[in-house]
Amino acid sequence: MTTTTSGTGRQEPRQGESAALGDEYEHEPVPERARRGLLSVSAVWFGFPMNLGNAVFGGVIVHSLGLARGAAAILLGNLVLFAYVGALSWLAGRTGENFSHQAARTFGTLGSRIPAGFLSTVVIGWYSFQIGLSGTTLQEALGWAPLLGALAGGVLYTVLTVLGIRALALIGFVATPLFVVLAGVALWFGLAEGTTSPGQVLSYEGAGHALSFGAAMSIVVAGFSDSGTMTADFTRWARNGRAAVAAASCAFPFANSVAYLVGGLVVAVGGAVDPAVNGGGFLGLLTGHGPLLTAVAVLFVFVNLGSVASHCLYNGAVGWSAITGFRMRPLAIVLSVLGLVAALTGVWSLFLDWLNLLGIFVPPIGAVLITDQLFLRRRTAGREVREYRPGALVAWAAGAGAATVAHYLLPGSVDAVIGMTVACGVYLAVERTAPAPVARAA
Numbered sequence: 390m391t392t393t394t395s396g397t398g399r400q401e402p403r404q405g406e407s408a409a410l411g412d413e414y415e416h417e418p419v420p421e422r423a424r425r426g427l428l429s430v431s432a433v434w435f436g437f438p439m440n441l442g443n444a445v446f447g448g449v450i451v452h453s454l455g456l457a458r459g460a461a462a463i464l465l466g467n468l469v470l471f472a473y474v475g476a477l478s479w480l481a482g483r484t485g486e487n488f489s490h491q492a493a494r495t496f497g498t499l500g501s502r503i504p505a506g507f508l509s510t511v512v513i514g515w516y517s518f519q520i521g522l523s524g525t526t527l528q529e530a531l532g533w534a535p536l537l538g539a540l541a542g543g544v545l546y547t548v549l550t551v552l553g554i555r556a557l558a559l560i561g562f563v564a565t566p567l568f569v570v571l572a573g574v575a576l577w578f579g580l581a582e583g584t585t586s587p588g589q590v591l592s593y594e595g596a597g598h599a600l601s602f603g604a605a606m607s608i609v610v611a612g613f614s615d616s617g618t619m620t621a622d623f624t625r626w627a628r629n630g631r632a633a634v635a636a637a638s639c640a641f642p643f644a645n646s647v648a649y650l651v652g653g654l655v656v657a658v659g660g661a662v663d664p665a666v667n668g669g670g671f672l673g674l675l676t677g678h679g680p681l682l683t684a685v686a687v688l689f690v691f692v693n694l695g696s697v698a699s700h701c702l703y704n705g706a707v708g709w710s711a712i713t714g715f716r717m718r719p720l721a722i723v724l725s726v727l728g729l730v731a732a733l734t735g736v737w738s739l740f741l742d743w744l745n746l747l748g749i750f751v752p753p754i755g756a757v758l759i760t761d762q763l764f765l766r767r768r769t770a771g772r773e774v775r776e777y778r779p780g781a782l783v784a785w786a787a788g789a790g791a792a793t794v795a796h797y798l799l800p801g802s803v804d805a806v807i808g809m810t811v812a813c814g815v816y817l818a819v820e821r822t823a824p825a826p827v828a829r830a831a
Contacts, residue, residue, distance in 0.1 A: 410551075410552065410553055410718070411553055411554075411555065413553050413554065413707070413717045413718075414485075414487075414625075415487070415707055415710040415711060415716065415717045416710070416711065416714070418484055418485030418486045418490065418625065419485040419625045419626055420485065421485075421628075423626075424485070424626055424627065424628045425554070425558075425626045425627070425628075426628070427627070427628070427632050427635060427636060429555075429558045429626075430558070430623065430624060430626050430627045430632065430633070430636040431635065431636040431639040432557075432558040432559075432561035432562050432565075433554065433557045433558045433561055433623045433626075433636070433700075434561070434620075434623060434624070434636050434637055434639050434640040434644075435561055435565055435639035435640050435643065435644040436557075436558075436560055436561025436562070436563075436564040436565050436644075436696045437561070437616070437640060437644070437696060437697060437700045438613060438640050438641070438644045438645035438648055439564065439565050439568045439569075439644040439645070439647060439648045439693075439696075440564075440568070440648060440693050440694065440696060440697045441522070441526070441670055441671075441672065441690075441693055441694065442518075442519070442522065442612075442694075442697065443612065443645060443648035443649050443652065444572075444648055444649070444651050444652030444655065444668065444669045444670060444671060445652055445667060445668035445669060445670045446608055446609075446612060446649060446652065446668055447459070447463060447648065447649030447650060447651065447652030447653045447668065447669050448652035448653055448655055448656040448661055448664050448667070448668030448669025448670070449599075449600070449608075449652075449664065449665065449666075449668040449669075450462060450463060450600060450605040450608065450609075450649065450653060450668075451593070451595065451652070451653030451654075451656050451657060451669070452595055452596060452597045452656050452661075452664040452665055452668070453595055453597040453598060453599050453600035453605065454595050454600060454602065454605055455593055455594040455595035456590070456591060456592070456593040456594075456595075456653055456654070456657045458595075458602060459595070459605065459653050460650060460653065461602075462602050462605035462606045462609065463605070463609055463646055463649040463650060463653070464642060464646055465606055465609075466605070466606040466607075466608070466609025466610050466803075467609060467641050467642035467645050467646045467649075468641075468642055469606070469609075469610050469803075469805070469806060470609070470610055470613055470617055470641040470642070470645065471637070471638060471641040471642050473610075473617060473618075473752065473755055473756075473759075473809070474613070474617040474618075474620050474637045474640070474641055475634045475637050475638065475641075476755075476759045476763055477491075477617075477618065477620050477621060477624075477755055477758060477759065478620050478621070478624040478627070478630075478633040478634050478636065478637040479630040479631070479633055479634050479763075480621070480630070480758070480759075480762050480763065481620065481621035481624040481625045481627070481630075481633055482624055482625070482627040482628070482629050482630040482631070482632055482633025482634070483629065483630040483633075484625070485625045486621060486625055487621050487622045487625055487707050487708075487711060488505065488508070488618070488619040488620070488621040488622050488704075488707075488708060489501060489505040489509075489707070489708050489711030489712060490621075490711060491621045491758060491762070492504055492505050492754075492758065494761070494762060494769075495757060495758050495761040495762060495778060495781050496757075496777075496778055496781045496782060496785075497775045497776050497777040497778040497781075498774060498775070498776050499776040499777055500776065500777040500778055500779075500781065500782055502712050503782065504754045504785065505708050505711065505712055506708070506709075506712055507750075508615055508618060508619055508704075508708060508751065508754070509619075509704065509705045509707075509708030509709050509712070510705070511615045511747065511751070512615050512616055512619065512701040512702075512704040512705045512708075513701065513702070513705040513724050513727065513728050514728075514731070515615065515616075515697070515701045516546070516698050516701040516702045516705065516724070516725070516728045517728040517729070517731040517732045518732075519542070519546070519694045519695075519697050519698035519701065520539050520542050520543050520546070520698065520728060520729055520732040521535075521539060521732040521735070522694060523538045523539055523541070523542035523690060523691070523694050523698075524536065524537070524538035524539035524542070524732070525538075526538070526670075526672055526690055526694075527687065527690055531676065531683070531686075531687065536733065538690075539729065539732055539733060540729070541691070542691060542694060542695070542698065543725060543728070543729040543732070545691055545695055546694075546695050546698035546699050546702060546725070547702065547721060547722060547725040549695055549699035550699045550702040550703050550706065550721045550725070551718050551721055551722065553703075553717075553718075554623075554626055554703075556699070557623070557699060557700060557703060560692065560695060560696045560699065561696060563692055564692050564693055564695075564696035565644065567688075567689055567692055567693065568647075568648070568651075568689075568693060569647070571671075571675060571685070571686070571689050572651045572671060574674075574675065574682075575655065575660065575671035575672075575674040575675055576651070576654055576655065576658060576660070576671075576674075578660070578674045578675070578678070579655060579658040579659065579660030579671075579674050580658050582660075582674075583658055583659040583660065584659070585657070585658050585659045590654065590657045590658050591657075593656075593657035596664075597664075597665050599665065601800060601801035602801065603800075603801040603802050603803045604800070604801065606803045607748045607802075607803050607804050607805060608748075609645075609649065610748055610752065610803065610805040610806075611746075611747040611748030611751075611804075611805060612645075612747075613640075613641070613645065614747050614748055614751040614752050614755075614805060615704075615747055615751055616700060616701060616704050617641070617755070618751055618752070618754055618755040619704045619708065620637060622703065622704050622707045622708070623636075623700075624636055624637060651669065651671070652668055652669020652670070652671070653669055654669070655669035655670070655671045655674070656668070656669050660673075660674050672686060672689075672690065675689075702721055702724060702725055702728070703717075703721070705720075705721075705724050706718070706720045706721035706724055709724065746796075748792065748796075748804045748805040748808070749789055749792040749793050749796055749804050749805075749808060750789045750792075750808075751805075752788070752792075752805040752806075752808050752809045752812075753784070753785050753787075753788025753789050753792065753808045753809060753811070753812035754785055754812075755809070756784075756788060756808070756809035756810075756812040756813045756816075757781050757784045757785050757788070757812050757813070757816050759813070760784075760812075760813045760816045760817060761781065761816065761820075764813075764817070765817070765820055768820065769820075780816060780819035780820060780823065781816065783815065783819065784812045784813075784815040784816035784819060785812060787811055787812060787815040788808040788809060788810075788811045788812025788813075788815065789808060789812075790811075791807055791808055791810075791811035791812075792804040792805065792807050792808030792811075795807040795808075
């Protein structure tokens with residue numbers, strides 16, 4: 390049995406959770422005594438983006454643009470993510486609030502349920518994608534039945550999420566070095582088995598034309614626009630705002646860039662099968678080299694995809710917990726079952742098709758939060774609490790609308806950047822023309 394702190398500071402018992410699991414502070418800011426060290430919070434973030442899925446996307450980008458231009462698009466996209474996620478992380482480290490509580494300050498206590506519910510559902514979609522990817526990856530590499538791999542992954546990823554933030558840090562410590570080592574081994578095999586020299590790899594010019602430079606940047610930004618916007622669920626555990634930014638920087642630009650560039654190199658060395666579709670997935674390069682490496686490859690699939698799935702499920706469970714008032718852990722189990730059902734129907738395979746749409750609808754949410762709580766913090770600090778803040782919702786809609794127009798009418802533009810810029814500008818205009826906010830009574 391764990392304890393909670395009442396408004397008077399008195400410790401009160403909380404039923405239904407083991408003390409060994411710890412409190413996840415779904416309904417309140419993380420108190421100073423519960424904050425975690427920089428290495429622990431960094432491990433939560435750097436283990437998240439260094440995954441097979443991002444290697445796939447990196448391969449697709451390099452296949453279209455070539456290694457040099459593809460790498461430039463990857464790095465620039467990650468710098469955009471760093472500025473975006475870093476700003477939101479700084480706010481979270483200062484307050485200890487999760488994303489839903491953060492959103493309530495800007496969108497209103499009831500209005501925040503719209504963006505929070507939207508994002509908390511989107512990340513469960515990505516959780517479903519990882520379950521489906523677990524099944525199909527093991528089928529392609531080892532001949533396993535997709536259902537077996539999906540079920541095994543779903544159970545494992547749910548257990549990790551239920552264990553809470555400590556488990557997310559632990560799997561980050563394991564997943565990151567495992568990815569780096571096995572990616573290096575895969576690239577070695579790719580060079581040894583192929584006919585491409587290191588010089589040819591570096592000068593690889595691409596073989597596809599599906600993506601423009603801007604569209605490639607959009608993929609990078611969109612790929613982590615959802616959990617990146619919900620970064621507060623992770624970085625609220627940091628000791629302060631600077632530590633939260635440092636933790637986020639381990640993911641963007643570093644870990645995320647490594648994952649994308651590995652996938653690009655897999656394509657450049659000729660180690661990818663159908664790179665226009667499968668990108669830089671490198672698991673196939675690790676199989677057929679003896680039972681030991683094959684066993685390690687199986688472990689790698691579950692650890693690597695688990696580092697993504699558990700984070701997404703954690704985001705969804707914490708978000709819906711704040712919306713519904715239920716505890717995070719029971720919600721994680723319920724959401725996991727829903728995600729597994731979606732994965733088994735095959736719907737997860739559609740998520741790659743609307744990846745760019747995430748870059749349209751999600752980044753304006755964070756842009757409004759940053760504008761409100763960072764750029765206008767002197768004006769908005771201490772204002773009264775409201776159920777709805779229409780100006781924030783209008784700015785989000787304007788940003789999403791502008792990004793939609795750019796996506797369809799301005800091919801080659803970076804949709805997310807346009808959406809964030811317009812959302813920021815509209816919110817600034819709304820706030821500057823509105824009466825000064827009424828200060829909250831002491």
